[in-house]
Amino acid sequence: QLQLQESGPGLVKPSETLSLTCTVSGGSMSSTNYYWGWIRQPPGKRLEWIGTVYYNGRTYYNPSLNSRITISIDTSKRQFSLKLKSVTAADTAVYYCARRVVRGAIGFDYWGQGTLVTASP
């Protein structure tokens, strides 16, 4: 059974960089059939797609965050990561990592449990 687990600081100071890692267990990350993505949910708001990364490192970012985000992948460590620069209070959210199936466009079929990151002094 595939499992995803987010990890990283729960508190980030404004203007600093948010860094999260998603560790994947129970399945391969090197398959051409999957994208690996980050999605966030600010308190009381709808889900927001942040971006995805392919096994070969190709990335797709949300233009609203494009200048501040970097998503990377390390298949040997079974991890992919999110860095968000210059955070503000608006970046306070539960951050989820998830797998997206390519063939058949099946969707985000596995999700991490989510981790709350608060941007506060």
Add this chain to the structure above:
Amino acid sequence: DIVMTQSPLSLPVTPGEPASISCRSSQSLLHSNGYNYFEWYLQKPGQAPQLLIYLGSNRASGVPDRFIGSGSGTDFTLIINRVEAEDVGVYYCMQALETPNTFGPGTRVDLK
């Protein structure tokens, strides 16, 4: 970006009765390959979202057959036949035709 809207935003339901949620997109989600790049997710209280429906009408693995997705283009519907207590939560629609993928505001389903 493609804007997703849902109705209703809140839906009290009676166990055993059907329920219906609608979602509309600001542009067609019908790809030239004939598929609608549209998904439904359910976020149960305290949990991460879970995939229910992909490509407009295909149930994800393990999803009970009481969940039925339909629609094409810009208008989509999720029907829950015979709602069960475990179906409570927030239902989100999402378009997967373009990046950024975008979600609807969510429909909160709870028991009457």
